Amino acid sequence: MADEVNAITLVEAVTQALAYALENDPEVVLFGQDIGANGGVFRATDGLQKRFGPARVLDTPLAENMISGIAVGMATQGLRPIAEFQFMGFIYPGLDHILSHAARMRNRTRGRLSCPIVYRAPYGGGIHAPEHHSESTEAIFAHIPGLRVVVPSSPARAYGLLLAAIRDPDPVLFLEPKRIYRAAKQPVPDDGEALPLDRAFVLREGSDLTLIAWGASVKEALAAAELLSTEGVEAEVIDPATLKPLDIHSIIDSLEKTRRCVVVHEAARFGGLGAEITAQIQEYAFDLLEAPVQRVTGYDTVMPYYQLENVYLPGVERILSGARAALGYARGGQR
Amino acid sequence: MHKPRLQLQASFDIAWLQYLDQQGRATQALPEFASPDWLTHCYSQMQLARQVDDRAVKLQRTGRLGTYPSSLGQEAIGVAVGNALMPEDIYCPYYRETGAFLERGVLIEEILANWGGDERGQNYQHAPKDLPICIPIATQALHAAGVAFALKYRHQQQGIPQQVAVTTSGDGASSKGDFYEAMNLAGVWKLPLVFVVNNNQWAISVPRTAQTATQTIAQKAIAAGIPALQVDGNDVIAVAWAVRDAIARARAGEGPALIEALSYRLCDHTTADDAGRYRSEKELDEAWQREPVRRLDRYLRSEGLWSDARQQDLDRELAQVMETALNNWESRAPEPATAIFDHLYAQLPEGLYEQYDQLRDEQARGAQS
Numbered sequence: 001m002a003d004e005v006n007a008i009t010l011v012e013a014v015t016q017a018l019a020y021a022l023e024n025d026p027e028v029v030l031f032g033q034d035i036g037a038n039g040g041v042f043r044a045t046d047g048l049q050k051r052f053g054p055a056r057v058l059d060t061p062l063a064e065n066m067i068s069g070i071a072v073g074m075a076t077q078g079l080r081p082i083a084e085f086q087f088m089g090f091i092y093p094g095l096d097h098i099l100s101h102a103a104r105m106r107n108r109t110r111g112r113l114s115c116p117i118v119y120r121a122p123y124g125g126g127i128h129a130p131e132h133h134s135e136s137t138e139a140i141f142a143h144i145p146g147l148r149v150v151v152p153s154s155p156a157r158a159y160g161l162l163l164a165a166i167r168d169p170d171p172v173l174f175l176e177p178k179r180i181y182r183a184a185k186q187p188v189p190d191d192g193e194a195l196p197l198d199r200a201f202v203l204r205e206g207s208d209l210t211l212i213a214w215g216a217s218v219k220e221a222l223a224a225a226e227l228l229s230t231e232g233v234e235a236e237v238i239d240p241a242t243l244k245p246l247d248i249h250s251i252i253d254s255l256e257k258t259r260r261c262v263v264v265h266e267a268a269r270f271g272g273l274g275a276e277i278t279a280q281i282q283e284y285a286f287d288l289l290e291a292p293v294q295r296v297t298g299y300d301t302v303m304p305y306y307q308l309e310n311v312y313l314p315g316v317e318r319i320l321s322g323a324r325a326a327l328g329y330a331r332g333g334q335r
Numbered sequence: 336m337h338k339p340r341l342q343l344q345a346s347f348d349i350a351w352l353q354y355l356d357q358q359g360r361a362t363q364a365l366p367e368f369a370s371p372d373w374l375t376h377c378y379s380q381m382q383l384a385r386q387v388d389d390r391a392v393k394l395q396r397t398g399r400l401g402t403y404p405s406s407l408g409q410e411a412i413g414v415a416v417g418n419a420l421m422p423e424d425i426y427c428p429y430y431r432e433t434g435a436f437l438e439r440g441v442l443i444e445e446i447l448a449n450w451g452g453d454e455r456g457q458n459y460q461h462a463p464k465d466l467p468i469c470i471p472i473a474t475q476a477l478h479a480a481g482v483a484f485a486l487k488y489r490h491q492q493q494g495i496p497q498q499v500a501v502t503t504s505g506d507g508a509s510s511k512g513d514f515y516e517a518m519n520l521a522g523v524w525k526l527p528l529v530f531v532v533n534n535n536q537w538a539i540s541v542p543r544t545a546q547t548a549t550q551t552i553a554q555k556a557i558a559a560g561i562p563a564l565q566v567d568g569n570d571v572i573a574v575a576w577a578v579r580d581a582i583a584r585a586r587a588g589e590g591p592a593l594i595e596a597l598s599y600r601l602c603d604h605t606t607a608d609d610a611g612r613y614r615s616e617k618e619l620d621e622a623w624q625r626e627p628v629r630r631l632d633r634y635l636r637s638e639g640l641w642s643d644a645r646q647q648d649l650d651r652e653l654a655q656v657m658e659t660a661l662n663n664w665e666s667r668a669p670e671p672a673t674a675i676f677d678h679l680y681a682q683l684p685e686g687l688y689e690q691y692d693q694l695r696d697e698q699a700r701g702a703q704s
C-alpha cells in the first residue's frame with residue numbers, strides 16, 4: 001500500500017494536510033503573509049490559493065498582531081482559521097491575542113465560545129537565515145494554560161498531527177521545524193487520518209537510556225542512538241510531539257526500562273521545556289533514576305548569526321556527551 | 336529660499352451629526368425610525384443603564400462587586416448601538432457599555448456576575464454569539480474584524496444573509512495598533528464591520544488632547560480608506576442614525592465605517608479611580624449640562640410624550656426589574672472550585688487529572704473540617 005504513495009517531504013506533508021482540510025471542511029480558511037500566489041516563503045501553501053480560491057486562502061496585510069487577532073474572531077463564529085506566521089521570530093507582535101484571548105476564550109465564556117485555531121510557524125535554526133529567523137521559544141507558549149503546542153518531526157507526523165490540530169476544538173500552536181522541511185522523504189498516504197495529540201511517539205526502542213527530542217533535533221537524537229548502539233548501548237528515542245499538554249506517562253514508562261534520561265532541545269536551557277520534563281521526572285520517577293537527568297540544549301544566549309549557529313545547536317557530539325554523562329553514573333547513584 | 340509649487344492631491348472632510356441640542360430641541364427633522372415608541376424605549380433603557388451602573392457602584396462600595404466601570408453620561412451611545420444591531424448580528428464590545436449590553440439581551444444578573452468575579456457572567460444566555468467584555472484595550476477591534484470576515488464568508492459561501500459585526504471602544508483605544516490594524520484590514524477586505532468610538536474625552540487620567548494630536552478621532556478612518564462620521568454622543572437619535580446607516584451599508588456589501596461619538600464620562604474611570612485627581616469640577620459641571628438622559632427627557636416632554644406620572648411608573652418598573660435581577664444574581668449557587676479546570680480545554684488533558692483531583696480533594700477536606 002505504502003509504496004503506491006509518493007514519498008514527500010515534511011513541508012509537502014504540511015501542504016497535503018492543509019489541502020485535505022480545505023477540501024473536506026468548508027469552515028477551514030487559511031491566511032497569512034505571502035501565502036497566496038507565492039505559496040508562502042517556504043512553499044507550505046503552494047498551489048492552495050489556485051485550487052481553493054482567494055476567498056479561502058488569503059494574503060493579509062503585514063501585521064502579525066492582526067493575524068493572530070482576527071483568527072480569534074473567526075473562530076468564535078465557528079470557522080476553523082489556520083493562520084501562518086512567516087517565521088516564529090515574528091510571532092511576538094501576535095502574542096497578545098494568542099495568550100490573552102485564544103487561550104482563554106473557552107474558559108472565560110464557560111464553554112460558550114471557543115477558539116479552534118491553528119497558528120502555524122516555521123521554527124528553529126540551521127538554515128543560514130538572518131537574525132530573528134531561527135529561534136525556538138516554544139516554552140513561552142507551553143507555559144500558557146489553554147494552549148496546545150505541537151511539533152512534528154517527520155512528514156507522516158506533520159500530516160497526521162496537523163490534521164489533528166485543525167480538528168481540535170482548542171487553539172494549537174503548530175511549530176514546523178524548518179531545518180528538516182526538506183531533509184527526508186517518506187510516503188504519506190493522503191487518507192485524512194489524523195495522529196493523536198497529547199501522545200508521545202516512541203521512535204526507537206532501547207533499554208539503556210531514554211533520549212527525548214522533538215522537531216529537528218530528533219534527527220540528531222536518532223543518529224546519536226545509532227552510534228551508541230555500536231558501543232552496545234541501546235537508547236530509546238521519544239518524541240513528545242505535543243509539548244503541551246505533555247505525555248509524561250510515556251516518558252516514565254520508558255524510564256522504567258532505562259532509568260537514565262537525556263532531554264535534547266534547540267531552545268535555550270533556562271526555563272526551557274527540558275527543565276519542565278526534568279522536574280516532572282523528578283516528581284514522578286525519582287526512585288527509578290540511576291543518574292540525574294541530563295539536558296543537552298541551546299545555550300542561554302541569543303541565537304547567533306549563522307556562522308556560529310552550529311555551535312549553538314545541540315549536535316550529535318553533544319548528545320553523545322550527555323548520554324555518556326548519564327551512563328557514567330553507576331547503579332546505586334555513584335559515578 | 337526655494338519653495339516648490341505643490342498641488343493638492345487629495346482632501347477629506349469630517350462631518351458632524353446632531354438631532355437634539357443640549358436643551359433637547361430638535362435641530363433638524365427627525366429620522367423615521369425615531370417614533371414615539373422608539374424614543375420612549377430608548378429613554379427607559381438609558382434610565383435602566385443608569386440604574387444598573389449606580390447599583391453596581393454601590394455594590395462595589397460595600398464589597399460585593401469587584402472593580403466596576405460605570406457608563407454614567409454615555410448611556411445614549413450604548414443604547415443606540417445595541418438598538419441598531421439585529422439579533423443575528425455580532426457585538427464585540429469593550430467594558431463600558433451597560434446600555435448596549437441591556438439592548439443585546441445580556442441579563443443584569445450576568446453583568447453583575449461578571450464584575451462580581453463569576454466567569455459565568457460572560458456566558459450570555461441571550462446573545463450566544465456575541466463576544467464577551469474585552470479588557471485589554473482595543474483587542475476587540477481585531478476580533479471584530481475576524482468575526483466580520485466569518486460573517487462575510489458565510490454569506491458568500493453558504494448563502495446565509497449578510498450579518499454585520501459592530502465593535503465599540505474608547506478614545507484611548509484609538510491609539511493602539513489593534514485599532515489601526517483592524518480598520519486597515521476591514522478597508523482592504525471590505526468587511527461588514529462598524530467601529531464605534533465612545534469618545535468620553537478621557538483614558539483614565541489622560542485627556543483626549545494628550546492621547547492624539549488629530550483634530551478628530553473620526554479622521555483616523557481616512558488613513559484606512561473607510562468612511563467616517565462624528566456624532567453627538569449625547570444624542571441617542573444621532574448615534575442611532577449613524578450606526579443604523581453604517582450597518583445598512585455594511586449589510587449591503589459596501590464595507591466598514593467608523594463612527595466617533597462625542598460624549599463625556601461623568602463618573603470615575605472605574606470604582607478604583609478618583610477622577611478628582613486629574614480633572615476640574617468646572618469641566619464636569621459643564622459636561623452635566625450636555626448629558627444624554629435629561630436632554631431626551633426634555634425633548635419627550637416638549638413633544639407631550641413624557642410626564643411626571645409616566646416617570647413615576649417607569650421608576651417603579653425599573654426598581655422592580657433591578658430587584659428581580661439582584662435576587663436572581665444572589666440566589667445563584669456558586670460555581671464549584673473545580674470549574675477552573677472545566678473549560679480550559681474542550682476535554683481535560685490527561686496530564687491535568689492529577690491537579691484536578693488534588694483541588695477536588697482539598698475542597699472535600701475543606702468542606703469536612
Ligand SMILES: Cc1ncc(C[n+]2csc(CCOP(=O)(O)OP(=O)(O)O)c2C)c(N)n1
Pocket residue numbers: 431470471472504505506507508509533535537538539600604
Ligand atoms: C492594553 C491595555 N493597556 C492598559 C490597560 C489599562 N486600562 C484600562 S482602561 C484604560 C483607559 C482606556 O481609555 P479609553 O479607551 O478612552 O476608554 P474609556 O475607559 O475612557 O471608556 C487603561 C489604560 C488595559 N486595560 N489594556
